[in-house]
Amino acid sequence: MIGAYLALFLLMLLAGIPIYLTMGVTGALMFGSDGSLLAYAQKLVDELNSSTLIAVPYFVIAATFMERGGVARALIEAAEAWIGRVHGGLGLVAVLSCTIFAAMCGSSVATAIAMGTILVPAMIRGGYDRPFAAGIVGASGTLGILVPPSLAFVVYGVLADVSIPKLFLAGVVPGLLQAALLAIYILWVSRGRGYKSEASLDLRQKAARTVRAVPALGVPVLVLGGLYGGIVTLTESAALSAVVAILLSLFVYRGLRPGQLLPVMALSVRNAAAIMIIIAVALAFGHWITETGIANKAVALIEAWGVQGWQFLIAINLILLLLGMFLEVYSVMLLMVPILLPLLAPLGIDPLHFGVVIVINMEIALLTPPVGLNLFVIANISNTPLAQVVRGTAPFVVLMLVLLVALTYIPAISLWFPMWVMGR
């Protein structure tokens, strides 16, 4: 029977049926076979009744306002004032601005849109090769889900019941490592190709641009400082991030008018709703998996085969990379985490470490064709053919695969910082 459900599930997925519907119908059939359809409906509403989970829409609201509200431009101009003149200056500006923006919004797509809209045309005008420019922003944009606060970590934390503040901290070192890797590569290529800006700014202009960016730079300080300073909870920090994004968009950078407040808010909630409905059905689906004992059988199977943790991680990385080529980021996570989670403890894999591995895989998924969301975003906003964007991001994907291998097999890279700050 379980095989039949699985076959139906895969068939529906391949038939292009929305993920929520695929999981929802399969879940309803599973619960229905036990005669507990009402319990299924109850499970859906119960799972959403979580003050942690509402951090997801709050972060989506923050990301949408920051993307549309003119925050990105202020950050880019400040970064450019200080590092714009070195070799590959605009490329480095992209990495730095994306890292800072990622520390404000938690979404890779929002980061890529906000930064790419301004920076890809700027780099092309500065003489950068078009695929290279697209690749820089595509790859830097993925930092949105790795650098805290991260929507992906919130979703994983809810699914895996892992401390989200710890997950955020676990993303810090890998995020900085990724930014450094990208920057080194950009610097190396730019030196070879002679990408260098001659325009310079005097100290007063630099200071003016920096001052203009201060309110934006204050957001991560306020939100993450509040969270780790014990002043606000995770949900409150997400709400605070959204409120500050709204205020900055309307009154400081004025990318939006007050009359646009409710429509943009509704737009944000719609974006979040598409994720939240999948989360609800995925949690119910995960509940069914636990209840039926499938997880225990899988654990027994793994033990019988004598699978080691490192072998499991290789297999999972390959599966995630493959799924990430065809599915949207949150769908992969919501599909796989409930199934994989029970296997972690018997294999001695730390769920915190596994969260980072999953998120790095999801970052790569954003850049791998045929369904890499950041590829589409960059192609669309920069009027660049998709093939050129894919060509431009390819070297960055290789770099990120190297990072993935390092993070998969050296858990300390992601674990030492959260352990140092928050303890076991």
Next chain:
Amino acid sequence: MSAGGVDEAGVQASLERKAADELDAEVASGSLVARLESFVIGGFALGALGLSTYNVVVRYFDPSLMLELVEEVQVYLIVWAVFLALGAVTRTDRHVKADLFVSMLPPRVARGLVVFTEVLGLAFALLLAYLGIGIAWQAYDFGDVSITSLRFPLWIYIAALPAGALSMAAGYAVRIAHLVRNRRQAAGTDGTARLQRERRT
């Protein structure tokens, strides 16, 4: 090269215009129902944010002014907003899916799958609405309230499920009606073309 110098760049200007147009269209256009939907969804989310921010601010200045109900009520507001938003998500076909393989299929088969998906979605939404009404009624009938001091009637929270499912069902119905209309128009166009060909011969 200055990023600031990109102000005049065509791509940026056109994107900003496009985004502004989208929003203006959202503010000004659409049926009254769609505008009302936007107003309610946005209003709920804004209310939740307002409550959360209020508590954060007063906690800093005067904790005695904090409202106990905030944590609970903001969840209800956001969940209602999310469920109500599902109607628009469905209507505008913004549910997440993996449609790569479908795009490789012959157009006739792909069209058939689209129709099947819409009908399946409608059936699932109606099932959820039916089940949702069932559990909301149970909660009302049993007088279920939250375990906090607010003692919030839970049927109001649970009713978000049938409300959202019905708005999704309406979204699917609109999409199915659109598909049928398009098919009729296409058939009408084919028929007219055939008639004209026959007349000519």
